[in-house]
Amino acid sequence: MTELLIRGARKAYGATLALRRGDFDLKGGEVHVLIGSNGSGKSTLCKIVAGSVKPDAGEVILNGQPVTIAGPQASRALGIGIFYQELSLSARRTVAENILLPDLPMKGGLFVDRVALASRAARQIAEFEGVSGEGFAADTPVFKLRADQRQLVEIMKTLATEAPILIFDEPTSALDRAQVERFFEILNRLKGEGRSIVFISHRMDEIFAIGDRVTVIRDGETVATSNIAETDVPSVIRQMVGEHDEVVAAPPAAPAVSGDTGTALSVEGLGGSGFSNVSFSVARGEILGFGGLHGQGQSAVLRALFGAAPHASGSIAVRGEPFAAANPRQAIARGVAYVSGDRGRDGIVQGRPILENVTPVHFLRNRLRIVRPGELQKKAAGPLDALKTKFQTIDHPINSLSGGNQQKVVIARWLIDRPDVLLLDDPTKGIDLQAKSDLFALIRQLAGEGLGIVLYSSEDAELLANADRILVFNSGSVTRELSGEDRTRYNLYHAAYEAA
Incomplete structure (x- = not known):
């Protein structure tokens, strides 16, 4: 059954058309890869689902029912969690606090329940034990972490939502190989549990290692969806480029340079x-x-x-x-x-x-x-x-x-x-x-x-x-x-x- 369906999504910022026609469907228990060149509209499509961008046209259907996603809180309430390409961490808060930041456990409605916070955060931290690196601990302030460690915190924050639908927008860009392999182990387990995952990446080896299907967006439009097992790297790149790819005319010749050359x-x-x-x-x-x-x-x-x-x-x-x-x-x-x-x-x-x-x-x-x-x-x-x-x-x-x-x-x-x-x-x-x-x-x-x-x-x-x-x-x-x-x-x- 299709968990999430997007039809004809469109978004413009003034004269700039960020998304012309975005179509996408996500099934239960799959990793669906979304790929396209810089500025093709991938992130805009995901932000529409996450409620951080309001579309100008189109519809979102969740579990067979049309929904209006009014904002990030509404998206979370619908069971959607997202990892943003631009990290949204609080530098002065600890690793544990950042992991649970969207939903801090409270005591009496006034104070953070530190015991519950430590317990819930520990489960996420344990998932990456052995690959998170030196100095990574629940009580470490985020500003003291390396770039790869900060990215792990953002991943843990997304996983901690326990949302049925998870969207990851380039989550591995700062991770090393061991961290990526552990992350993929977690995604495969979640997929086996029936969770649905949207995965954006520019790394072809990752796409073919983790994906079940791949959808290509080109110039703001969805152009193709393929089963990973039935396609290859040249075919995906060709879909990104389009049918007509010619040598681009060289820039006009510059006038002769006066004076010395070199x-x-x-x-x-x-x-x-x-x-x-x-x-x-x-x-x-x-x-x-x-x-x-x-x-x-x-x-x-x-x-x-x-x-x-x-x-x-x-x-x-x-x-x-x-x-x-x-x-x-x-x-x-x-x-x-x-x-x-x-x-x-x-x-x-x-x-x-x-x-x-x-x-x-x-x-x-x-x-x-x-x-x-x-x-x-x-x-x-x-x-x-x-x-x-x-x-x-x-x-x-x-x-x-x-x-x-x-x-x-x-x-x-x-x-x-x-x-x-x-x-x-x-x-x-x-x-x-x-x-x-x-x-x-x-x-x-x-x-x-x-x-x-x-x-x-x-x-x-x-x-x-x-x-x-x-x-x-x-x-x-x-x-x-x-x-x-x-x-x-x-x-x-x-x-x-x-x-x-």
């Missing part, structure tokens, strides 16, 4: 937190793409190159000269620029005027002490115009701009004094299509002027359309380079997913 950036054997043994070079006038699944070390490498995170090994050279930034200020002085897609964290200064947001790098590179607003406005006008930035006056607060125009201001700040190397860390995240078009047109122009550009994008289409070469990352290392006729969507998916 290497803008070279990296040899770079290693640090989240990446290891990364080597590549970027020629002046070249756009080098970083591809692969989200969180495979791409952003960590870019931040290390900019001095925003340390690296433990390897060498870096800019324009042939050895370079290692201890902090972003040193990178800026050497002509290295970094644009983050997280403009709230790494970009804009909230509440301050556009002029102040567009000129701080100019101040640092030129060691300015005296402010002449008129001169600054003239210097800022060129980059802002080149990006087609829309604003009333440059003295308006940056918060008065749309997200796309805020990101254009962040990019413009690096162009007042041209850098040698431009590091783009998922720069189009959360901006509209026109803003993306304006940005990539300028990037190609900058490459033509001799900049060496490294572009990481979580959208595969952006990489294929704009990068001259693509390095595919997996587990912190480069596993394949795609260039020329190898630059197809299938090859990009195959390199990212099969290696995973």
Whole structure:
């Protein structure tokens, strides 16, 4: 009998259509894998079931009855437990408290029943005995745990709900092999007990090890459901890509680079937190793409190159000269620029005027002490115009701009004094299509002027359309380079997913 059925689920955020048509069915006693590329709509579909996202259309049927899931509490009341890709732990609380956080046992309605808390949490902790690692205990505060241990706590919290339907959105991304094997033993036991499990993963070996069926979502639509025993890795990847997969046309040739040519950036054997043994070079006038699944070390490498995170090994050279930034200020002085897609964290200064947001790098590179607003406005006008930035006056607060125009201001700040190397860390995240078009047109122009550009994008289409070469990352290392006729969507998916 089908436990859960989703028909025609649809969700849009403004002009962005996150889910066009989501169809999914989950049977009792099965592990049903949900797979698709970055941004395909997998997580949105699961969040609809979990009650954290309200669909614009479609229906959810549970045990044969249509249901309206008004929120996370309503979802839990219906017997649905979910592991979110973004961990939702309380750092200052203990492991035991976090495991039972959605349903803390109370005494007299006022105080936490510590005896019941310890007893219930101990059962979950015991499931992972021997693989949870040193320092993992019921009374350990979560902030003292490693990334894999925090992920185990989130898994335990989901299992502790004892829900008949469990949804796991990339639960193994930070786990080691022994932890994954133990987790799969638990899932197989729960399946044998008749529980129903939705499992999202980008690791093909895991999908074929644990799944009974697999459903593929592509570009916001459910496109295929297959029995795991009757399919294989190339077939699943082909469903993710679609029937028509051709070599993506190479980016338009950049104008001849004036002045000297050569290497803008070279990296040899770079290693640090989240990446290891990364080597590549970027020629002046070249756009080098970083591809692969989200969180495979791409952003960590870019931040290390900019001095925003340390690296433990390897060498870096800019324009042939050895370079290692201890902090972003040193990178800026050497002509290295970094644009983050997280403009709230790494970009804009909230509440301050556009002029102040567009000129701080100019101040640092030129060691300015005296402010002449008129001169600054003239210097800022060129980059802002080149990006087609829309604003009333440059003295308006940056918060008065749309997200796309805020990101254009962040990019413009690096162009007042041209850098040698431009590091783009998922720069189009959360901006509209026109803003993306304006940005990539300028990037190609900058490459033509001799900049060496490294572009990481979580959208595969952006990489294929704009990068001259693509390095595919997996587990912190480069596993394949795609260039020329190898630059197809299938090859990009195959390199990212099969290696995973």
